[in-house]
Structure formats: structure tokens, C-alpha cells
Amino acid sequence: MYDKGKIVAGLVIFFAILTFPFWYNLGALAPAPELELTEKAQEAETCIEETAYMTTEHMVLLNEWRDAVARDGNRIYVSGDGEEYVASLTDTCMDCHSNKEDFCDRCHDYVSVDPYCWDCHTFPEENN
Amino acid sequence: MENSRRRFLKIAGYSIIGVGAGSLLVGISPKRITAAPDAPPRYKDRPEALKAARWGMVIDTRKITSRINRNMQQVCHKIHNVPDFVGKLGAKNHEIKWIWPTPFKNAFIEQDAQFVSDHLKRTEIPVLCNHCNNPPCVRVCPTRATFKRESDGLVLMDFHRCIGCRFCMAGCPYGARSFNYRDPRDSGALTEIEENFTLRTKGVVEKCNFCAERLARGEAPACVEASNGALVFGDLEDPDSEIRKLLAENYAITRKAELGTNPSVFYII
Numbered sequence: 001m002y003d004k005g006k007i008v009a010g011l012v013i014f015f016a017i018l019t020f021p022f023w024y025n026l027g028a029l030a031p032a033p034e035l036e037l038t039e040k041a042q043e044a045e046t047c048i049e050e051t052a053y054m055t056t057e058h059m060v061l062l063n064e065w066r067d068a069v070a071r072d073g074n075r076i077y078v079s080g081d082g083e084e085y086v087a088s089l090t091d092t093c094m095d096c097h098s099n100k101e102d103f104c105d106r107c108h109d110y111v112s113v114d115p116y117c118w119d120c121h122t123f124p125e126e127n128n
Numbered sequence: 129m130e131n132s133r134r135r136f137l138k139i140a141g142y143s144i145i146g147v148g149a150g151s152l153l154v155g156i157s158p159k160r161i162t163a164a165p166d167a168p169p170r171y172k173d174r175p176e177a178l179k180a181a182r183w184g185m186v187i188d189t190r191k192i193t194s195r196i197n198r199n200m201q202q203v204c205h206k207i208h209n210v211p212d213f214v215g216k217l218g219a220k221n222h223e224i225k226w227i228w229p230t231p232f233k234n235a236f237i238e239q240d241a242q243f244v245s246d247h248l249k250r251t252e253i254p255v256l257c258n259h260c261n262n263p264p265c266v267r268v269c270p271t272r273a274t275f276k277r278e279s280d281g282l283v284l285m286d287f288h289r290c291i292g293c294r295f296c297m298a299g300c301p302y303g304a305r306s307f308n309y310r311d312p313r314d315s316g317a318l319t320e321i322e323e324n325f326t327l328r329t330k331g332v333v334e335k336c337n338f339c340a341e342r343l344a345r346g347e348a349p350a351c352v353e354a355s356n357g358a359l360v361f362g363d364l365e366d367p368d369s370e371i372r373k374l375l376a377e378n379y380a381i382t383r384k385a386e387l388g389t390n391p392s393v394f395y396i397i
Contacts, residue, residue, distance in 0.1 A: 064171075070286045073277060074171035075344055087171065090323065120287065120326040 033110050036102040044096060048079045059115070062089065089121050098124040176346035180363035182261070182281035183338055184392040185349075186371045186380060189232070189253050191358035197229035197254055200351040200359075206320070207350055209327050210334070211312030216319070224306035226336040227256040227351055235383060236395075248397070254359075256351070257304040257336035258383060258391030259283045265296035265305065274333075281364075281392065282338045292331035301384050305335045364392060 047054045065087040068074040077087040097103045213222035229252035263283045273289035297305045311330040312318040339349035352359045362371040380394040
């Protein structure tokens with residue numbers, strides 16, 4: 001084999017660059033943030049649907065609310081256990097979860113998603 | 129390597145079977161939960177909401193004064209977080225307006241009125257989105273961000289979907305739509321935020337929504353409330369409604385009727 005040294009060296013450099021993101025972030029692995037609930041949210045014990053559903057599917061529910069309110073004018077959501085809620089991010093969600101930075105942002109930052117809700121919708125701290 | 133073509137075809141066949149079996153496996157794998165467990169979620173309107181088959185408005189220009197015009201615009205723009213690019217930033221061509229006063233001759237250019245009454249010479253008349261029964265803005269919207277609500281005929285905006293192409297602004301013959309050339313909040317054009325209504329971002333078109341959010345709470349549109357009786361709203365499809373009675377007793381015109389947009393805002397001259 002010709003140029004064995006060069007090829008091996010090149011391969012080593014190539015794989016080093018390829019795996020760069022993995023070993024670069026090795027020490028910087030942040031633990032998954034714990035959900036922090038306000039007192040009001042803790043007293044309520046469950047959210048408008050079961051906690052497991054809310055954790056994984058809250059974005060689906062919010063999208064449904066968005067279409068129901070903005071397009072069909074249906075502003076009341078009837079939950080699985082028959083309770084009625086006003087389908088409003090600011091008035092219903094943020095009423096209990098008024099700690100946006102601890103409740104919303106930390107998880108969203110951790111999983112690197114950037115929902116654009118707050119470009120237009122208002123949240124409690126902003127109103128004060 | 130003699131049978132290279134034969135071998136190639138064989139391998140290709142196996143690959144197709146493999147890919148097919150793989151996608152079959154993906155198809156039968158457990159689905160993500162997309163609906164709430166047990167009961168399907170249901171939506172309904174507020175019980176106190178005002179209902180109509182087709183919302184309409186009658187503007188009695190005889191009762192309009194400059195003060196009423198000013199009050200209506202002020203309250204409308206305040207409760208809907210309409211940014212004031214002209215007043216705050218001096219950007220006249222970035223103006224955003226939901227309802228605004230305009231001279232009679234400009235609002236009804238096709239009337240070709242040579243001798244306008246003294247009252248209409250002195251007083252401008254309020255114009256707003258006509259919530260057309262045949263809205264051209266809805267026809268041209270590529271994302272269906274603007275749409276005619278089937279339940280009550282209001283022409284509304286779903287700001288989430290607006291991509292800012294401004295076809296609707298070109299389509300609207302009344303200039304009832306405005307574009308956010310800058311971010312209302314960051315640019316400083318909006319300082320007092322009304323928390324009951326959302327803001328808009330840069331790159332979104334906005335217009336009068338007939339106070340759909342107030343109708344849902346059982347309240348009259350804000351301009352009607354501030355109009356001192358000059359504006360009346362109601363159901364155009366209901367022959368016993370107040371506006372149908374007004375239309376039966378008075379001669380009323382709509383803006384640019386010749387275009388066939390079929391406006392729901394009528395003017396008694």
C-alpha cells in the first residue's frame with residue numbers, strides 16, 4: 001500500500017472532525033430540568049388533562065386550541081373528565097403556570113425548541 | 129463477474145423486498161398518542177356569545193361627528209394592540225389602521241359626487257373592513273390565513289398562518305388591511321399592551337375583526353359602543369333585526385358595490 005502513513009493520518013483527522021460534536025459536548029451534558037410548579041399548580045394536582053398526556057402532547061393540544069379559537073370561534077374546551085376550560089394560553093395556562101421562565105423556558109431550552117408563542121401572546125411577568 | 133447483470137437484478141429485487149418489509153414494520157409499530165386518553169376532546173362556544181347568520185353594520189353618516197370618529201379609532205386601536213407607527217415613529221407609510229375616518233369623496237369615489245352636502249364636507253366618515261360576503265382577500269390568500277367564518281360570515285385573520293405575502297392587501301379594494309413592516313413591540317410603536325388581546329409580529333397583515341373576541345363574550349363591537357348610536361350592528365339575515373329595520377326605513381349604500389364584493393357595512397347618507 002502506498003502512502004499508508006498519509007492515509008491513516010487523514011482518516012484519523014477525518015473521524016476526529018466527524019465525532020467533534022460528541023466529544024466536544026461530553027463534559028457539558030446538562031441534566032434534564034425538573035418541572036417547577038407554582039403553588040397554584042401544585043394545589044390543583046392535575047392539569048386539565050392527565051399529567052403524562054400534558055407532558056408529551058401539550059403542543060398538540062395548544063395547536064388544537066389555536067385552530068378552535070382562531071378559526072372556528074370555539075373558545076371553550078371540554079376536558080376528558082368533563083370540566084370546561086377557556087381555551088386560552090394567557091388566561092388559562094398561564095393562570096396556573098405563571099412561572100414561564102421555570103416552567104416553559106427551561107425545558108424548551110434544554111431540548112432546543114423555540115416556540116414562537118410569546119412573539120405575540122402576553123405572559124404574566126410582562127403584564128405587571 | 130460473468131453474470132453481473134443477473135446478479136445486479138437479483139440484489140435490486142432483494143433490496144425492494146427489504147425496503148417494503150421495513151416500511152411495513154414502521155406501519156405496524158405503536159402510534160404516538162395524538163388525542164387525550166379516553167374521551168375525545170370537544171370544543172364549544174361560550175354560552176354568552178352573540179350569534180348571527182351574517183354580521184353586518186349600518187353607519188348613519190348623519191350622526192357621525194369628528195369626535196365620534198376619534199373616539200372609535202382610539203378605543204379600537206387600544207383594545208386590539210394596534211401599533212402607532214405614525215405617531216410614535218413618524219413612519220407615515222407604515223401606518224396600521226383598523227378603522228379610520230376618510231372624506232366622503234374618497235370613500236365613495238364612484239359616486240362622483242360633485243356637490244356634497246355640507247355635513248359630509250365638514251365631517252369625514254368612518255371606514256373599516258367591510259366583511260364582504262364575497263371577499264377577494266380570502267380568494268387570494270395562499271395559506272388560508274384570512275378566511276370567511278362560515279358560522280357568521282366574518283372575514284377574519286389567523287395571524288399564526290399569515291406569511292406576509294400581502295396578496296390580500298392587493299386584493300382588498302378598500303385598503304382595509306395593513307402590514308407590519310416592523311415588529312410593533314421592539315420598534316417602540318406599541319407601549320401600552322392590552323393583555324386581553326394578542327400582539328402581532330413583523331411580517332403579518334392585520335385588519336378589523338369586527339371585535340370577534342368581544343362578540344364571543346357577549347359584547348358589542350367597541351366602535352359601536354363608542355359611536356353614540358351612529359353605528360348599529362346586527363344580523364343581516366334576520367329580517368327582524370335592528371339593522372334590517374334601519375335598512376328598510378333608510379336608503380343605504382355600500383362602498384364600491386360595482387365590484388361585486390357584497391360588503392356587510394352599509395352607509396346611510
